[in-house]
Amino acid sequence: MANRRLTTVALASVWTLAAAGPAWAAGSLTIPPSEHIPNVPGRGLLMAYSGLDGATHVGPPLVATLSKGVTLRFHLKGEPALELLVPGAHLLRWRAATGDLLLADVAGDKLPLIVAFASSNLVVGRLPAGSRAVLRGSASNISLMRNRVGDRIRFALACSSQGLHAAAQEASQGLKTSLETLVENRLVFFAEAPHGSENLAPERARTLAKAFSVMKVNIHAPAPPFAVHWTTPARWPIEHQDAWASAFHAIGLMHLDVSLAKEALTTVYGTATPEGLIPTRSGPGTSAEVAGPPMLARAAWAVYQHKRIRERRFLRASYDVVAKQIEWFMRHRRLGGPPPAEKALTFGVPLYAWTSAKEAGMGSSPRFAGGAEFAAVDLSTYIAAECRMLQRMAQALGYGTSARMWGKRADVIARAVRKHLWDAEASFFFDRTAPDGEWIRVWSCTGFMPLALGVADDDQADRLLEHLAGDRFHTPAGVATLGKNETAANGTGWTGGVWMPLNYLLVRGLAARGRAKAARDLAERTLATITRRYHEAGTLDEFYPAGQGARDYFPTAAVFADLVLRPVP
Numbered sequence: 001m002a003n004r005r006l007t008t009v010a011l012a013s014v015w016t017l018a019a020a021g022p023a024w025a026a027g028s029l030t031i032p033p034s035e036h037i038p039n040v041p042g043r044g045l046l047m048a049y050s051g052l053d054g055a056t057h058v059g060p061p062l063v064a065t066l067s068k069g070v071t072l073r074f075h076l077k078g079e080p081a082l083e084l085l086v087p088g089a090h091l092l093r094w095r096a097a098t099g100d101l102l103l104a105d106v107a108g109d110k111l112p113l114i115v116a117f118a119s120s121n122l123v124v125g126r127l128p129a130g131s132r133a134v135l136r137g138s139a140s141n142i143s144l145m146r147n148r149v150g151d152r153i154r155f156a157l158a159c160s161s162q163g164l165h166a167a168a169q170e171a172s173q174g175l176k177t178s179l180e181t182l183v184e185n186r187l188v189f190f191a192e193a194p195h196g197s198e199n200l201a202p203e204r205a206r207t208l209a210k211a212f213s214v215m216k217v218n219i220h221a222p223a224p225p226f227a228v229h230w231t232t233p234a235r236w237p238i239e240h241q242d243a244w245a246s247a248f249h250a251i252g253l254m255h256l257d258v259s260l261a262k263e264a265l266t267t268v269y270g271t272a273t274p275e276g277l278i279p280t281r282s283g284p285g286t287s288a289e290v291a292g293p294p295m296l297a298r299a300a301w302a303v304y305q306h307k308r309i310r311e312r313r314f315l316r317a318s319y320d321v322v323a324k325q326i327e328w329f330m331r332h333r334r335l336g337g338p339p340p341a342e343k344a345l346t347f348g349v350p351l352y353a354w355t356s357a358k359e360a361g362m363g364s365s366p367r368f369a370g371g372a373e374f375a376a377v378d379l380s381t382y383i384a385a386e387c388r389m390l391q392r393m394a395q396a397l398g399y400g401t402s403a404r405m406w407g408k409r410a411d412v413i414a415r416a417v418r419k420h421l422w423d424a425e426a427s428f429f430f431d432r433t434a435p436d437g438e439w440i441r442v443w444s445c446t447g448f449m450p451l452a453l454g455v456a457d458d459d460q461a462d463r464l465l466e467h468l469a470g471d472r473f474h475t476p477a478g479v480a481t482l483g484k485n486e487t488a489a490n491g492t493g494w495t496g497g498v499w500m501p502l503n504y505l506l507v508r509g510l511a512a513r514g515r516a517k518a519a520r521d522l523a524e525r526t527l528a529t530i531t532r533r534y535h536e537a538g539t540l541d542e543f544y545p546a547g548q549g550a551r552d553y554f555p556t557a558a559v560f561a562d563l564v565l566r567p568v569p
Helices: 164-174 179-192 202-217 243-256 258-269 296-308 312-332 377-397 400-420 445-452 458-469 500-512 516-537 554-565
Strands: 007-010 028-031 046-048 063-067 070-074 081-085 093-097 101-105 113-119 122-127 132-136 142-149 152-159 281-283 541-543 548-551
Touching (some): 046 202, 070 113, 081 122, 122 132, 122 164, 122 179, 132 152, 202 243, 202 516, 202 554, 243 258, 243 296, 243 554, 258 296, 258 312, 296 312, 296 377, 312 377, 377 400, 400 445, 445 500, 458 516, 500 516
Antiparallel strands (some): 046 063, 063 070, 070 081, 081 132, 093 101, 101 113, 113 122, 122 152, 142 152
């Protein structure tokens, strides 16, 4: 992260630390300007210890979501919860509500309320006079220790795989933590994170800080099988690494630290089988022998190009893995089976089929009501687009023959999509049982993928733009995942909610096509919706318009950051 000037505030007024024993040593607290600190403590706020600060698989690790009042609900067996009963809690003035810190001014008290994750299995804090810290639930390996300092309460909650006695020992040690140092260490992250342009509105600047907070909390420290940091879409309920989501994670992380962006991708590369399959799910104790939407070449190219860093070794490693992955798709997901061994991979009509809705990443979509044996618009488009990205990567690496091969593959597959999956009568892309088979006329957001990823021709793009602006898909939050005319449409998830990474792909695709006005309009609706929802509810959600799916969802944070920091010209 780039070095940034920090604002040092003497601990006077709200920040003053009274000398109340060795636990409360006086000093100074270094904090960034307030508009660069997330401070909305919404229900569902995801909290955990970040892999940027230390080991994340010790304990077992504590992962919590904020609940009613000031209550941390830990996602462990027995459903333990730390309930903080604070007089006048509704009057607290929140200074920080991040993925690992709660900080609030207390009326009539010179010292702030503090709740902070000190390690993966230790939460510490301080409460004002008259408060209580209560442990709820039936967990047998969690201990809560309290200590009164003056009229305030100091607490430490620890979890240990060794049982209650070990947890009590860790909690006892936790009471000795220097809270002021811990708070400063947590806040300095926001001083160093990118802040956007000087004319960025304060509400949007704070949402950008929230986006980086979501990224941070969803980064794990190295742990087998990963030798470097790895990411998850949401520490709860999506605990594993997700290959598709990681492509978006990298695009957001490159603004924070390019090395983290590379790690988010290289940990995915490391899960590839010798044949080229990259499982959609992986992580410590987790593996899934099922593929997912391929977008790694697009992400790797964006990271490679970012700020013209262009590290050849990273590009070569990315190319080697993704080339095998796409050839695996071309063999194993080709509609009708793989081509004859003596023929090119693009022989015949190269269109591709998922094996299930789960593999497509769209579990509830009515596209799959009759199964998955059909030429899928999205998968066929993903493969064409990845071939095009591999062409660019090969050109940059000086692989002339390979570049021509990938360019030809991209052309052939794109032509097949345009010819066989475009319904001229409806002016839309639909799935189809065979290249010239029956149409599966489900009005799904996947019909826009050829526009987003540069596969549609100009006339098709014009017609798709009309659909984007029409009542069927247009919403204030962006593009609905399912047309409003569909029987299954209910405005949520993959049945009509808005998934921000889809908005993002369309923004970038429209801009690349020279449709800047449409791209800026969709980008603004995306940013405005995320900003508004954050300031109302305190979370960045998986689906919009309101509180659908996972909370503090990394892909939403990533695309928000990239749209703010790389605005459409």
